[in-house]
Amino acid sequence: MQDSNKGKIVGVNGNMITVEFDTHVIQNEIAYAITEGKRLKSEVIRVRGNRADLQVFEDTKGLKVGDDVEFTEELLSVELGPGILTSIYDGLQNPLPDLAKKSGFFLEKGVYLKPLDYEKEWDYTPMVKVGDEVIAGDRLGWVPEGIFKHYIMVPFTTKGVCKVTEVASAGKLKISTTIAKISNDKDIVTEVTMVQEWPVKIPISAYKEKLLPQETLISQIRIIDGFFPVAIGGTFCTPGPFGAGKTVLQHALSKYAEADIVIIAACGERAGEVVEILREFPHLEDPRTGKTLMERSIIICNTSSMPVAAREASVYTAVTLAEYYRQMGLNCLLLADSTSRWAQALREMSGRLEEIPGEEAFPAYLESLIASFYERAGLVKLNCGETGSVTIGGSVSPAGGNFEEPVTQATLKVVGAFHGLSRDRSNARRYPAIHPLESWSHYKSIVEDEKINFARETLRRGNEVNQMMKVIGEEGTHINDFQIYLKSEFLDFVFLQQNTFDSVDAATNKKRQTYMFDKVMAILKKQFTFESKDKARRFFLELRSDFINLNYSAEGTEDYKKFENLIDKKFEDN
C-alpha cells in the first residue's frame, strides 16, 4: 500500500468527488477515499489535467476537502470461483448476508467483504495432466457446486498457448489452493487457483465463436412461448408503465424459465421485491432438478435506496457472472430489473460531470452503452466444443409509460424480442399484460408459424371488429364479424392470459402448451352458426369458463378430464 498512487480531495458534489493527484491515474480504475478511518470505494470516471472526477460507491456525507485518496491501478472486478451460486450480492459483489452478520440491520459504509468463502473445502477432480497444452478458458478440473460441475478454467486473461507444468491431485481443497501451474512460451509460470478476477465492464471472450440463437427458451408463460418467444442466447426487453406487472412477470420467468442458471439483477428497484425472492427461493422446488430454486440462482441486489454508483456497476457484475457460468457450458438467464434505473444512474453522474445533455438529459453515449450491454448475450461455442449461453432480459421503466423515451428506444434497437406491457390490459386485469398486437419477437415459437399467424390474424381482426363496434354498435355488426371478435376474446382469455398466482396455471410446460394451442386453434378455425349474438356470446362465455377451469386443473386429475370432456362436447354440439 506504501507505493500506491495517492491524491487529495478538492471537491465534493453529491456522490462525485474531485481529486488532485501528482503521478498518473487510469481511466475507470478503483480508488479509495479515506475519511475517519473508513475507506470508500470509488471509480475514476474522468480525468482533466491533474484532477480526476471519481464516482463514489457510498454515501459521501462527512468527506472533506483535503482527505486522502488511494488509487489501486485496478479496474472494477469481480471474483469468479466456486460458491457464487446461491449467493446474494450487492452491486459490487459484497455478500449481503455476511454484511448483515457484521453490521446488523443497516449497510455500513466502507465495509467490504470477500465474495467467496475461502475456508470452505471443495471436492476437486483434475482434468489435465502435466504436459498438456491449454489456452484461456480451457478446463483444468472441476468441483461439484450444487447440481452442477463447476469447472476451474485457465484464467481468461491468459495469452497464447501454455503448457501445464504442475497439477494438484484430487481431494478436498480450498479455493485459494494452487490447482495447477502453467507456463507460456516465454517460460513465465502462472499459478492457477480456483479463483480468478475479471473486470466487469469487459466481456469474457475465451470461446471459439458466437452462434445464431435458434432454440426457444421455454419460459412456461404461454403468451411468451407461443407468441413472443425468446431464444436461448437471445435478448428481450419488457417495458411498461408502473403497475403493469413487469416485476411479477420477471419473477415468473425467474421461477419457471428452463435455464440452467438464473441471475437476478435487482437494479435500483424496490427492496421488497428482492426480499420476496430471497425468502421464497430457498423453499421453492425446481421441478426439473428436485432441488430448491436457490441452487440455480444468483441474486445481485442494488435496490433504489442503495448508492447510485453501485447501481450502475450491478448490471455489469451480473452479466460477468453469467458469462462465467456460460464458460462451463451452461445456459444462463440474466434478468435485469430495471435497466431504466441503470440509465438514470448514468444520467445523474453525467449531470454532475456537467456533460452536455442529450434527450431528457440522458447522456449522449446512453445508446452505445445499452447496445454493448445487450451484446454480451449470446450463444457461444466453447473451446471444448460444447455450447453455453447468456440470455438477457431487461425490464424498462419508461417515464410516464411512454415508449418513445430514450431508454426504451435505445433498447428496442438491440433486442430480439419486445414484450410491451400495456396499461389498458393491466387495468382490465388481463395478465400478463403483454400487448398481443404491439409486441414482437424475431425468435422461433414453439408453435408452427402457420398456426401462430392464424391466431395473430384472429386477434388483429377481433380488435378491428371491436373498434368498429364502438362506432357502429353491436346491432350494426354482422354476426360473422361478431363471431371473430368473440373468438379473439376467447383466445385472449384462455391462452394469452395466465394466472401466475394459481399453482397450476402459473407455469405451462411445452407439451401442454402445444396441446392446448391445438385445441384453441380448432375452435378458432371452426365456423359456428348461432341464432343470435346473445347465444353466440353465451356459448363463448361458457366455453371460456370451462377452458379456464381446465387451465386451473393439473394434468391427469378428475377435474382435468371433466372439463376436457365438457369442452369437447360443446365443440361437437355446435
Next chain:
Amino acid sequence: MRKVYHRIVQIAGNVITVEAENIGYGHLAEVTSARGTSLAQVIRLVDNKVFLQVFAGSRGISTGDEVRFLGSPMQVSSSKNLLGRIFTGGGIPRDGRPEVKDDMIEIAGPSVNPSKRIIPKNMIRTGIPMIDVFNSLVESQKLPIFSIAGEPYNQLLARVAMQAEVDVIILGGMGLKYDDYLFFKNTLDEHGALSRSVLFVHTASDPVVECLLVPDMALAVAENYALEGKKVLVLLTDMTNYADAMKEIAITMEQIPSNRGYPGDLYSQLAARYEKAVDFDSAGSITILAVTTMPGDDVTHPVPDNTGYITEGQFYLKNGRIEPFGSLSRLKQQVNDTTRSDHRAIMDTMIRFYADFLETKEKQSMGFQMSSWDEKLLKYGVLFETRMMDLSVNIPLEDALDLGWETLAECFDKTESGIKHDLLEEYWPKN
C-alpha cells in the same frame, strides 16, 4: 473551539457560499444574521468554497454575517419524550414546549440490508372496501395517495391512520396549509392518538428548505421506534411539495434539469425516503402512507410517475372516490390469500365486470342499442359504485366480500361470473 467565518462570498437563492477549510460534506453550520440564527447544511464543496443551504432562507443575510460550523450532520432526538410533540422541519418545537436534545441520532442514515428484511404478511384493515377488498394495505408497505388539489386526501389519510392498529404515528407535513395542520392536530387529539404521535410540520409559509428536512426527520424517528419493535405508521403529505422544494434548490445550484425542471436524481431522492418503509427481521416495522398531488391530474408528471415506480402501488383518489383503475396495492397478494378463500376471486371478478360496465356505459352514451348483457352490466355498475366505491361505506372485509357475492348474484348467473367452480359452490348465494 470552532472557527467563525465572516466572509460570505456568494448568495444565490437560499444557498450561500463561504470560504472555509476542513469542512465535512453534509455537515451543519449556524448562520447568524440580523434576523436571527438559522441552521444551514453543506451541499457542495469546491476547493475552499463551501456551499450552504440555509434552512430559514437567505433573505436578510448580509455578506458579513457569522457562519459557525457544527462539525456534524443534521440530527434529531431519539428520546421517548418526542411522543405527543410537534416540531418544525428543522426540529424546533412548534408547540411552545422546551426543545428535546437527548440521544441525538443522525437523520438520513444508511439503507437497510435487504437480507434483514422479511416478507410483509400482516394486512392493515381500514374498513374501506376499495382498500380492504381490492387493494389491501399491508404492514410495511409504502403507498401514496395520488390525487389532485381539492380532493379530500388529507381526510382519507387521517381516516386510515385512525383506524389502523399501529403503535406510533408520525406525521411529516410538507407545505401544509395551516388549516390542514390544525385538522391533523385536532383529529389526532379527538381520537386520543396525539400521545402516541410525533409531528414534523412544515407549513406553506415556512422557509422552503425546512420542507426538505421533514421526510428525513420523520423517518429517522420512525426507524428508531421500529428498531425498538414498534409498529410505526408514517404519514407524509404532500410529497409533491417536497419534490418542488428539491427542484428549487437544484435550479439554484445550476444543476442540469432532466424533466420539467426536476433534478436528474429525483427518482433516487424519493426512493431513499420511501425505501425506509420496512418490516425488520425480529424488530418492528415502518409503513408509509403518503400524498402525491398530481398537477393537472396528470399521472405522467415526473413526481407521480417516479413515485409510482418506487412505491408499492397507489390509491388513486378522484371525485371523492378511490378509483379501481389506477389504484393498486402490490403487496395485496401477500395477504389476500389468507383472509378468505374467495377474496381474490371477488376482487378480480368485480373489477373485470366494472371495466365492462364502463365500456357499456360509453356505448350507451353514444346511443347504441343495449343488449340484455349490457343491461346486466349497467345494473351491476350502479350497485358497485354505491356499495363498494362510496367512501362513506365503512364495513369489515368479510361483510364487504359477502356484499360482493350478493351483488354478483343480483346481476349475473353462475356461468357468466367466470369464477372457479369450487368457489361458486361454496359462496354463490343459494336463493
